[in-house]
Structure formats: C-alpha cells, structure tokens
Amino acid sequence: MQRDVGSLPLAPALRARLVAAGFQTAQEVLETGPCGLSKEIGISKEEALEALQVVRQECHSDATRTAGAPGTSRKCTALELLEQEQAQGFIITFCSALDNVLGGGVQLTKITEICGAPGVGKTQLCMQLAVDVQIPECFGGLAGEAVFIDTEGSFMVDRVVDIAAACVQHCQLIAEAHQEEDHLKALETFSLESILSHIYYFRCRDYTELLAEVYLLPDFLSEHSKVRLVVIDGIAFPFRHDFEDLSLRTRLLNGLAQQLIIIANDHKAAVVLTNQMTTRIGQSQSTLVPALGESWGHAATVRLIFHWDNNQRLATLYKSPSQKESTIPYHITPHGFRDVQPPAVTQNPEGTEMNPRKRLRREEEK
Amino acid sequence: MAAKKLRRARLSQELCERLSRHQITTCQDFLCLSLLDLMKVTGQSYGNVQKLLCKVSLACAPKMQTAYEMKVRRAVNPSSAFLSTSLHGLDKVLHGGVPCGSLTEITSPPGCGKTQFCIMMSVLATLPISMGGLNGAVIYIDTESAFSAERLVEIAGNRFPAYFDSDEKLFSMTCSVYLYRELTCGSVLKRIKSLEEEIISKKVKLIIIDSVASVVRKEFDTKLQGNLTERSNFLARGASLLKYLAEEFSIPVILTNQITTRLSNGPAIQADLVSPADDLSLSEVLDSSLQSHPLVRLPKNRLESSRILLEICLAGASGGRKRESGCVTAALGNTWSHSVNTRLILQYHDLPTRQIRVAKSPVAPFSTFFYTIEKSGFVLQGDPILKVTGGIKQK
Numbered sequence A: 001m002q003r004d005v006g007s008l009p010l011a012p013a014l015r016a017r018l019v020a021a022g023f024q025t026a027q028e029v030l031e032t033g034p035c036g037l038s039k040e041i042g043i044s045k046e047e048a049l050e051a052l053q054v055v056r057q058e059c060h061s062d063a064t065r066t067a068g069a070p071g072t073s074r075k076c077t078a079l080e081l082l083e084q085e086q087a088q089g090f091i092i093t094f095c096s097a098l099d100n101v102l103g104g105g106v107q108l109t110k111i112t113e114i115c116g117a118p119g120v121g122k123t124q125l126c127m128q129l130a131v132d133v134q135i136p137e138c139f140g141g142l143a144g145e146a147v148f149i150d151t152e153g154s155f156m157v158d159r160v161v162d163i164a165a166a167c168v169q170h171c172q173l174i175a176e177a178h179q180e181e182d183h184l185k186a187l188e189t190f191s192l193e194s195i196l197s198h199i200y201y202f203r204c205r206d207y208t209e210l211l212a213e214v215y216l217l218p219d220f221l222s223e224h225s226k227v228r229l230v231v232i233d234g235i236a237f238p239f240r241h242d243f244e245d246l247s248l249r250t251r252l253l254n255g256l257a258q259q260l261i262i263i264a265n266d267h268k269a270a271v272v273l274t275n276q277m278t279t280r281i282g283q284s285q286s287t288l289v290p291a292l293g294e295s296w297g298h299a300a301t302v303r304l305i306f307h308w309d310n311n312q313r314l315a316t317l318y319k320s321p322s323q324k325e326s327t328i329p330y331h332i333t334p335h336g337f338r339d340v341q342p343p344a345v346t347q348n349p350e351g352t353e354m355n356p357r358k359r360l361r362r363e364e365e366k
Numbered sequence B: 001m002a003a004k005k006l007r008r009a010r011l012s013q014e015l016c017e018r019l020s021r022h023q024i025t026t027c028q029d030f031l032c033l034s035l036l037d038l039m040k041v042t043g044q045s046y047g048n049v050q051k052l053l054c055k056v057s058l059a060c061a062p063k064m065q066t067a068y069e070m071k072v073r074r075a076v077n078p079s080s081a082f083l084s085t086s087l088h089g090l091d092k093v094l095h096g097g098v099p100c101g102s103l104t105e106i107t108s109p110p111g112c113g114k115t116q117f118c119i120m121m122s123v124l125a126t127l128p129i130s131m132g133g134l135n136g137a138v139i140y141i142d143t144e145s146a147f148s149a150e151r152l153v154e155i156a157g158n159r160f161p162a163y164f165d166s167d168e169k170l171f172s173m174t175c176s177v178y179l180y181r182e183l184t185c186g187s188v189l190k191r192i193k194s195l196e197e198e199i200i201s202k203k204v205k206l207i208i209i210d211s212v213a214s215v216v217r218k219e220f221d222t223k224l225q226g227n228l229t230e231r232s233n234f235l236a237r238g239a240s241l242l243k244y245l246a247e248e249f250s251i252p253v254i255l256t257n258q259i260t261t262r263l264s265n266g267p268a269i270q271a272d273l274v275s276p277a278d279d280l281s282l283s284e285v286l287d288s289s290l291q292s293h294p295l296v297r298l299p300k301n302r303l304e305s306s307r308i309l310l311e312i313c314l315a316g317a318s319g320g321r322k323r324e325s326g327c328v329t330a331a332l333g334n335t336w337s338h339s340v341n342t343r344l345i346l347q348y349h350d351l352p353t354r355q356i357r358v359a360k361s362p363v364a365p366f367s368t369f370f371y372t373i374e375k376s377g378f379v380l381q382g383d384p385i386l387k388v389t390g391g392i393k394q395k
Helices: A012-021 A026-041 A045-067 A078-087 A096-102 A122-132 A157-178 A181-189 A192-197 A207-223 A246-266 A349-354 A356-365 B013-021 B027-032 B035-042 B046-060 B067-076 B088-093 B114-126 B149-159 B167-175 B185-193 B195-202 B212-219 B227-249 B283-288 B302-318 B333-339
Strands: A111-116 A145-150 A199-203 A227-233 A270-275 A277-281 A286-290 A302-309 A312-319 A327-333 A336-338 B064-066 B103-107 B137-142 B177-181 B204-210 B253-257 B259-263 B326-330 B342-348 B354-360 B367-374 B377-380
Touching: A012 A026, A026 A045, A096 A312, A096 A327, A111 A122, A111 A246, A122 A145, A122 A157, A122 A227, A122 A270, A122 A336, A145 A207, A157 A181, A157 A192, A157 A336, A157 B067, A192 A199, A192 B067, A199 B067, A207 A227, A207 A246, A207 B027, A207 B046, A227 A246, A246 A270, A277 B333, A286 A302, B013 B035, B027 B046, B035 B046, B064 B067, B088 B354, B088 B367, B088 B377, B103 B114, B103 B227, B114 B137, B114 B149, B114 B204, B114 B253, B114 B377, B137 B185, B137 B195, B149 B167, B149 B377, B167 B177, B185 B195, B185 B212, B185 B227, B195 B204, B195 B227, B204 B227, B212 B227, B212 B253, B227 B253, B227 B333
Parallel strands: A111 A270, A111 A302, A145 A199, A145 A227, A227 A270, B103 B253, B103 B342, B137 B177, B137 B204, B204 B253
Antiparallel strands: A199 B064, A277 A286, A302 A312, A312 A327, A327 A336, B259 B326, B342 B354, B354 B367, B367 B377
16 A cells, blocks of 8 residues: 555656645545546546556555465465476476486476587477377377477477387387276277377567567466467577677577566466587687576576487486486387487386376485 | 568658768668667657657568468478489488588598589489479589599489480480589679579579689688678678578578688687587598509699698508697588578498488488489489499599
C-alpha cells in the first residue's frame, strides 16, 4: 500500500503526470477515486479508471505476497525441493553411460547445453531426446511431447523415423519379456505415427524469428500442456553473423536465456540447446571453445561438450551443479544414440535402462 | 520475415507513426528492444506492451508443423527428396543421393575430380524424373573458369547413350544449364541474392557453386588482422542465403571446397578437434606415389600444386609421416563446416583409382568408395554399371 508511484507498471506519461501532481504512494491514488484523479491530472475518466484498476491489482498481489499466503510464491524449503527433484523424471538418452554421468538423464526444469564440433552428433542427440521424451510412463519415460526449434535446417525426418522405429521396437521387446497389461496397453498408443505427430517443429531462419517464437512459446506450451522438452537446435547459428553490435547480441542472448529458464520452470519442461565451437586465438596456440562468448556460459545449468579422440566420439560433462565432471564414449548407430558396448548386465533391462527412478533410489541406499 | 514492416503486423496506425519517430519500423527493431524500452517508446503500460509483443511475434514467427506432417509430405513425393548421383553404392549409403533442401560440399585436393562431379550432376539434374533426375534447369556459378561445355556433352552422350541419342536432345540439355562466371566474393554474393527470381522463372532444380574456396581465399588473407571476421561474415551470409533457397524451393545445392594444411606448431588459425574423416592425412599418399605424383602434371592451380609439392618434398626429406606437425583438412574454417549438412571428400588412392568418402551426413555413416574418372564421368568400382572402355580423362 505504501508502494511508490514511480514503481507502478503504468504508462510512462501517466506516471510522470502523477508524480508531477504530487502523488507519492499507491494508497493516495486509490483513495482519490477515478473522478478526482481525472480532474487532478487532466485525463479522461476511462483512462483514470483503467489506471486505478492496474494499481489495485498491483497492491492486491503485493498484499498477498507480504501476508505470506502460498499462492504463486516461489518460496519453499529445501526438503520440499528434494522431494520434488526425486519425484521428477528424467529424459533418458538410450546411452546408459551418458545417463549415469548426467545423474539419470536430461533433467526437467533445467537448461542443458550441448556444444561440439561440426558432425559430432549434437543434432542426433536432440532427435533422440525428442523421441525418448514420449516413452510411456510404464516403461520409465515421461509420456510427454516435444517442441523442436530448428535454426540450421539439419532436422531430417527420415532419421527421426529410424530412431523412433528402434525405440518402439525396444519397448516391444520389454513388453514381451514382462507381459504386463499396462505395458501392452501403452504400446497401442506408442506407435511411429503418434511419436511423429507429437514432435512440434518450427523452422526459424534468423534471430528475429527465433525471438518471436520464444515470446510465443509460453502460450503454445499452455495449449499443449504435455510438452516436456524444448529443443533449440543451433542457438549459435543465427547470432554469429551480421552482428556488428556485440552488446546487443549479449543483451538479446541474456533475455532469451531468462525467458527459457522461466519456461522450463513454469511448464516443468527440459530445455536443450546446441551450440557451436569457435576458435580462441591465444598467444602461442589456439583452442576450441564454445561459441557466443563468456557470458553465455552462465546461461545453461548443465553443459556437455562433445568431441573426438582419434576415431572415438566422447562426451564430457563440463558444468553441472550436482554431478561431477567426467568423460564417456558414445556411438551413433543406425538406431540412434547409443553406448559404445551394450551394458554387460542385461538380466533386468527395466531396472538399468528404462526406469531411472529405481536406479536413483538404489544409489541413495548406499 | 525480419524486415517485415510493423504496419503489416496489424499495429495501429498512430502507434506505427510514433514508433517510426524513434526509428523503429521493422519487426526486427521492435523485438530487439527490452520491455522497459518498449514502454518508454510506446507510452503503454506493462501489460499492454506484452500484448503488443505477442502481436508482433505472431506476425513473424514461423508456422508449426509436426514431424508426421513432414514425413507424409516426403512420402507423397519421394523422388523429389534426393537427386540420385547414379553411383549405386553412394546412393544407397546416402539414402537416395544428394539431399534436396540442404547444402552438400565436395572437398578435395586439386585435380581429384570436383569439377567433373559437378558437371556430372548437372547432366543428372536435367534428366526426367523417370530416369532419376529432377527434370529442371541447373544454375552453375563458376569462379575458376573450369567449366567445359564439351565435357558436359561428352558425359551426357557416354553415360546415357540410350537417352541422348539425337543431337537435339543434347542441345536441349545444354540449354538448361545456365553458367555464370563470377570472379569476386562480392559478385558471388550478389549473384546468390538474385537467384530467387531466376529459380522461379527458369524452373531451376540444382544450384552448383564451383568453387567457394578459391574466390574466398583469393580475397581474404587470414593472416591480416580483421580479415578472419570479414571472411566468416561473408561465408555465413552466403550460407544462410543458400540454405534459404535450398529449403524454400526444395532443391539440392552443391558447393566445392579446397583443402588446406593445418600446422599445429605455428600460430594456427583454426585449432584441431576436426572429425577424423575430415583429416585427409595425405601422408599415406605421399609415401606411396612420391615419384609420379599427379599434382606435378596438372596445369591448373600452379600455385596450389607448387605449395603442396613443397610439403611433399619436406615430408620426403624428413622421411616418413609428418602427422604430428600438421594435418590436411577442408578449408574455410570451422564455422563453414557447421553450415554444410553433407560433406563428401575426394582423394587420390593408387592412380588412376581415387576414393570418395562420406565425411559428414545426418543420415549416413562414414564410408569410402573407390572410383575412376572415365569418359562417362565417375564410375564406382564394384558398381553394376560396367566401366565404359576408352581412355582415362585426366581433367
């Protein structure tokens, strides 16, 4: 109620007039009433009424916040967070070594960034995740949908068909081995056609379209509430050329990062971005570093770097708040993203690969 | 889409006028401002500004399609998804051939057959769909003046003798190949920008640029300061224009590139971490055929061949593999490698056999095929189509 007039979300001209007329707190504005307001500042009665409604709404939400009512507050204890995190699912990558390194898979409500040289497999992993997020819950997945924002044009439908077919086959094998009713029922809806229909594809040609799409994404996600994964394949590509004003670029990227974090939290979705590598020319040598600059490095919560070592592809977990840094090898097969060798223990495929929740609890018991 | 005027985004007239006073006329300018700036400039409240943002975003955001719709569209027109290279083994690995709607790059040392490949693809694109072609015209942007119309006719006549049985058919095929000679980076970029209208009017189904590397490396010396960024800018702009054309019209775009040596001891302009398939490791070739190296005989690109000859001599003098001190890989840098979707590398093997390698492809694993260059163009070894007897053409 004692809120300063200058901090109210009104039009700047209106704010200036209120301040010039001598109003200091929101309470004074509310007490005056629309007719008095219109006479004092010289605006029409309708405008005054509108302004009053905005002020009232602001004060009301302020009051609920200070009164400590739960509402939409973002305050909770660490215990509640722990329970939430444990109950949350992960999006598996079908490469158990990578899942282990990530602590179960790609986490929801976090931004994961994948950097790598050209041709190392970033888009392959994104396509794999877009299929894996749709695995039904009885097989250990999230039964979600995926949004794929493509800026480089490297999305190949044929490849997604291959990956999806392999995934469906994998689930069918598990269902045959275990013969449970809900498995078979889930398999009826988990088909190639349904997987492809739940990948929502946007092709953005430049950074303006990308910005526009990210502004519209919250509305899209409210309509399609089952989306659990947002992939932006190639966040670096539209920002890397034709930008003379680097400070503008930094500002836009920061704004994008903030919006994506809000989207990830509000809609309980995982956001996966792919980045390119660029050369940093040092005194005596040059190294390959992720593109888009140092400040962008702060945007992602989890950072994976894909690189080569002779003929082997390696993935390094470079930045993570909860897992330690490690490097693992992986393969890209005709079926998609996979381990280098199939895991030795395969008696309980459900336990090791498909149900990350079980695995997590076992680690806890240690 | 970015340059769309705000008027067409259905904002009110007075708002547009007010914004234009602050030099904000296109959607791009509008979306680049922060919320507070927008409030100041439009004079609206926070909630209203967010609604305006949604309106403007709706005007320039791309349309949504599901992966299923894309697959169905592909299935309806399967032949239009690829341009078959008529090399059976290669087509199988690439799931059909050179993909439409994305950029394909051919890289090789000089004289391996890049221009031959491009000429062969030009013939293939003009063939009717029943024969695996695209039944359309070809735009050939030549920066090295290496295109030979006689060779075009020779390949056509020898590869498809049953189809090109009359002179008339040969001439009509040559009428659909449009050749442009561009010698500077600026003119190449200008030409690419003008292609949109040409594609529609001439019903073009294939764009070839031979070669991107020669014109870029002539103009930009990366040792000079500032040239590296200029070069990347030019390449990135060219790449995005070509990608737009490829996707909009669903046609393949073929580009050729050269190779360069990366010395790891000197101040390298690009660092390592390149894909192993990209590393051409000429050292194998150097050891085996040092005596009669083909590069010595080639007339073109004397500068290039003499530079590589120097490398050969150095390698020979120090005796053996020089892998530690440098590796040979595709030119034009890392950023360019990100922009192309498919990369094929041609290399020497035991003369006259050469090898073609798939180094980067979203659908194909790394694979190698051996081929020779005949009168009818490329012939893969082990292909069901038998080699046409008759001498091996050097160039």
